[in-house]
Amino acid sequence: xxxxxxxxxxxxxxxxxxxxxxxxxxxxxxxxxxxxxxxxxxxxxxxxxxxxxxxxxxxxxxxxxxxxxxxxxxxxxxxxxxxxxxxxxxxxxxxxxxxxxxxxxxxxxxxxxxxxxxxxxxxxxxxxxxxxxxxxxxxxxxxxxxxxxxxxxxxxxxxxxxxxxxxxxxxxxxxxxxxxxxxxxxxxxxxxxxxxxxxxxxxxxxxxxxxxxxxxxxxxxxxxxxxxxxxxxxxxxxxxxxxxxxxxxxxxxxxxxxxxxxxxxxx
Amino acid sequence: xxxxxxxxxxxxxxxxxxxxxxxxxxxxxxxxxxxxxxxxxxxxxxxxxxxxxxxxxxxxxxxxxxxxxxxxxxxxxxxxxxxxxxxxxxxxxxxxxxxxxxxxxxxxxxxxxxxxxxxxxxxxxxxxxxxxxxxxxxxxxxxxxxxxxxxxxxxxxxxxxxxxxxxxxxxxxxxxxxxxxxxxxxxxxxxxxxxxxxxxxxxxxxxxxxxxxxxxxxxxxxxxxxxxxxxxxxxxxxxxxxxxxxxxxxxxxxxxxxxxxxxxxxx
Numbered sequence: 399x400x401x402x403x404x405x406x407x408x409x410x411x412x413x414x415x416x417x418x419x420x421x422x423x424x425x426x427x428x429x430x431x432x433x434x435x436x437x438x439x440x441x442x443x444x445x446x447x448x449x450x451x452x453x454x455x456x457x458x459x460x461x462x463x464x465x466x467x468x469x470x471x472x473x474x475x476x477x478x479x480x481x482x483x484x485x486x487x488x489x490x491x492x493x494x495x496x497x498x499x500x501x502x503x504x505x506x507x508x509x510x511x512x513x514x515x516x517x518x519x520x521x522x523x524x525x526x527x528x529x530x531x532x533x534x535x536x537x538x539x540x541x542x543x544x545x546x547x548x549x550x551x552x553x554x555x556x557x558x559x560x561x562x563x564x565x566x567x568x569x570x571x572x573x574x575x576x577x578x579x580x581x582x583x584x585x586x587x588x589x590x591x592x593x594x595x596x597x598x599x600x601x602x603x604x605x606x607x608x609x610x611x612x613x614x615x616x617x618x619x620x621x622x623x624x625x626x627x628x629x630x631x632x633x634x635x636x637x638x639x640x641x642x643x644x645x646x647x648x649x650x651x652x653x654x655x656x657x658x659x660x661x662x663x664x665x
Numbered sequence: 666x667x668x669x670x671x672x673x674x675x676x677x678x679x680x681x682x683x684x685x686x687x688x689x690x691x692x693x694x695x696x697x698x699x700x701x702x703x704x705x706x707x708x709x710x711x712x713x714x715x716x717x718x719x720x721x722x723x724x725x726x727x728x729x730x731x732x733x734x735x736x737x738x739x740x741x742x743x744x745x746x747x748x749x750x751x752x753x754x755x756x757x758x759x760x761x762x763x764x765x766x767x768x769x770x771x772x773x774x775x776x777x778x779x780x781x782x783x784x785x786x787x788x789x790x791x792x793x794x795x796x797x798x799x800x801x802x803x804x805x806x807x808x809x810x811x812x813x814x815x816x817x818x819x820x821x822x823x824x825x826x827x828x829x830x831x832x833x834x835x836x837x838x839x840x841x842x843x844x845x846x847x848x849x850x851x852x853x854x855x856x857x858x859x860x861x862x863x864x865x866x867x868x869x870x871x872x873x874x875x876x877x878x879x880x881x882x883x884x885x886x887x888x889x890x891x892x893x894x895x896x897x898x899x900x901x902x903x904x905x906x907x908x909x910x911x912x913x914x915x916x917x918x919x920x921x922x923x924x925x926x927x928x929x930x931x932x
Contacts (some may be wrong), residue, residue, distance in 0.1 A: 446712050470746065477764075478745015479737065482823070482831065485768045490829035496769040497744075501752045503763045503816055549770055556749070562757035564749065 399545070401582040401639075402653065403573035404433045404484070409590025410647030412487060418653035419550065420491040428545045431495075431552045432576055433484060434569035435476035436462065442479075443471050453516040453525065461514075461530075464566045469529035472566050473499070473556055481554040488550060495550045500533070500557035501564055506572065507535040508557035508565050531557050531565030533572055538579030545580070570630035578637030585634050586656045587627055588647030593662035594620060594628070608664045610635055616664075631664045641665040666812070668849045668906075669920065670840035671700045671751070676857025677914030679754060685920035686817065687758040695812045698762075698819045699843055700751060701836035702743035703729065709746075710738050720783040720792065728781075728797075731833045736796040739833050740766070740823055748821040755817060762817045767800070767824035768831055773839065774802040775824035775832050798824050798832030800839055805846030812847070837897035845904030852901050853923045854894055855914030860929035861887060861895070875931045877902055883931075898931045908932040 400422065404410055419429050440450045448471065451463040464472065481497040488495035500506025508531030513524050544551050553576060555569035570587060577585040596603040598621045608616050613632050620628045624644075631642040642664040645656035655661070667689065671677055686696050707717045715738065718730040731739065748764040755762035767773025775798030780791050811818050820843060822836035837854060844852040863870040865888045875883050880899050887895045891911075898909040909931040912923035922928070 442713075445714070446709070470750065473749045474741055474745040476745070477749045478741040478743070482740045482744045482766060482768065483737065485766075486825070486829060486831045489768055489771065489825060492829075494771060497766070499749060499752075499764070501749065501756055501762075501764070504756065504761060558753070558756060562753060562759075564753045 399428050399430070399580050399582045400653075401430045401432065401573055401577040401580065401585045403570060403585065403587045404431060405589055405647065410588050411649075411652065412484070414650055415588065415647065415652055416487050416491045416493070418651055419488065420493050422653065423493050423550055429550055430541060430545065430576060430580055430582070431484070431550065432555070432569060432573035433476070433480055433552065434555060435472070435480045438480060439472050439475045442475050443468065446471065453514065453518070456515055456517060456522070462566070463525065464529045465527050466529060469564060469566055473564055476554040477556055481552055485552050488552065493550050494548055495552050496544060497552045497554070499554045500567070500572070503537065503540050504558060505537050505540060505553070506533050506557040506567070506575070507560055508533045508567055510559045510563065510565055529563070529565050531559060531567050533557050533567055533575045536575045536579035538581070541576070541580050568626060568630075570627050571633060574630040574634035574639070575637070577634050577639045582639055583641065584657070585631075585639050585642045586653060587630070587642065587644050588652055588656075589624075589627070589644060590646075590648055591624075592646040592660070593644045594624060605662050606659075608662060610665070613664065635664065666695050666697065666847050666849045667920075668697045668699065668840055668844040668847065668852045670837060670852065670854045671698060672856055672914065677855050678916075678919070679751070681917055682855065682914065682919055683754050683758045683760070685918055686755065687760050689920065690760050690817055696817055697808060697812065697843060697847055697849070698751070698817065699822070699836060699840035700743070700747055700819065701822060702739070702747045705747060706739050706742045709742050710735065713738065720781065720785070723782055723784060723789070729833070730792065731796045732794055733796060736831060736833055740831055743821040744823055748819060752819050755819065760817050761815055762819050763811060764819045764821070766821045767834070767839070770804065770807050771825060772804050772807060772820070773800050773824040773834070773842070774827060775800045775834055777826045777830065777832055796830070796832050798826060798834050800824050800834055800842045803842045803846035805848070808843070808847050835893060835897075837894050838900060841897040841901035841906070842904070844901050844906045849906055850908065851924070852898075852906050852909045853920060854897070854909065854911050855919055855923075856891075856894070856911060857913075857915055858891075859913040859927070860911045861891060872929050873926075875929060877932070880931065902931065
């Protein structure tokens with residue numbers, strides 16, 4: 399079993415990814431897809447007159463502030479636009495895809511972050527109306543049943559609280575939890591860079607292999623979004639996924655290349 | 666098995682519908698939901714700067730013109746907003762819902778209308794880039810498998826051409842085809858009126874029962890959107906659904922009332 403995380407719209411070549419998925423599935427190599435969507439959500443929020451709002455926590459990390467209105471736009475864009483069009487693209491390639499969010503069949507249960515401490519104009523504040531969660535459970539047996547019946551699940555980064563509230567979750571971490579739940583042999587995280595670089599953004603310094611005990615050092619090399627990907631890789635290894643690969647999503651055969659050893663392999 | 670068609674946003678009380686669905690499902694009465702979404706699609710298209718465009722055919726019927734951009738907005742709103750939020754609402758009510766479009770697992774296959782003759786400024790024209798379809802096949806056994814495993818499918822009105830292109834389909838007719846495919850005992854079409862009226866809009870003239878052979882006369886009484894509902898009812902009966910009920914979605918127990926005989930029963 400292979401889990402593939404596809405990033406937002408920037409850079410990753412969806413036609414090439416779908417062609418590789420079609421090839422793998424036709425060779426009886428089951429695939430589960432998890433995708434993101436922050437960039438397109440920002441774009442459409444802006445057009446609808448609700449520009450995204452980012453908040454900074456005490457440690458200086460920035461994250462999206464998801465009030466109920468933002469959550470509904472996030473759901474609409476990730477689950478209705480990105481997910482549906484990805485399912486369409488896979489169906490066109492002959493892959494019998496099925497789009498799911500974490501709400502469907504209670505696929506991904508998350509704990510809602512009920513209060514976020516932020517710093518605004520130098521003052522601390524607590525936000526309580528945020529709809530963001532951390533996944534605690536993925537229904538792997540439901541996914542396995544779908545896969546065994548010949549389907550290719552395509553999952554959007556929306557989870558459900560135990561009492562049925564939709565929550566925005568991080569797509570990289572969702573992919574890690576999904577990979578653990580379906581006992582994946584590999585988790586491939588596609589990005590618009592060739593892997594984790596020792597000297598970012600010098601692409602000739604991609605690190606080909608990071609051992610499990612080298613992840614802490616890797617975290618210190620990672621920039622921006624790559625930090626969350628390293629944390630997700632670490633989580634995936636912790637729950638039993640043997641190999642995580644950061645691979646280039648812009649090339650002609652992104653998945654075949656990754657499986658052949660390109661990118662940064664973490665194991 | 667019961668199939669319920671829920672209209673767009675106007676009038677139908679979603680909390681009351683979901684409470685009734687939760688009650689039926691808890692009593693082992695399986696339900697499949699089909700919903701629409703034209704009104705909300707128009708609203709969001711407008712906000713995004715693409716006002717909906719309607720065309721008139723030779724017989725004087727008006728319909729939505731769905732170019733690729735409109736199709737993508739339609740998919741986003743119906744499958745990402747209306748569907749996801751309905752699944753959330755059902756999950757909150759304790760119903761283990763699963764949202765699907767006709768693309769998922771090739772659930773609804775439709776024939777694309779490849780050319781529409783329209784009349785514009787008194788001149789005939791042919792439109793070829795329309796993404797609208799007529800459903801030809803619904804995968805009833807897939808729906809039955811989901812229902813047997815305790816899930817409640819919630820279906821958005823998007824189908825797939827045999828070669829994998831997403832198509833906008835009429836939700837009432839989709840509900841009729843779904844009801845036929847799952848061998849439903851009843852199809853309840855919820856609206857914001859109490860049923861088909863002999864003298865529209867006089868609600869005291871609701872027709873309690875229409876026999877199969879009275880449908881043609883009923884069609885002559887129907888106004889606007891109700892015409893399509895009468896046609897859908899006729900299609901449902903033709904493919905073996907024993908009873909179709911046009912029921913009021915604005916009341917406290919819309920489904921229980923309909924099952925108790927309120928509204929217009931067609932059988």
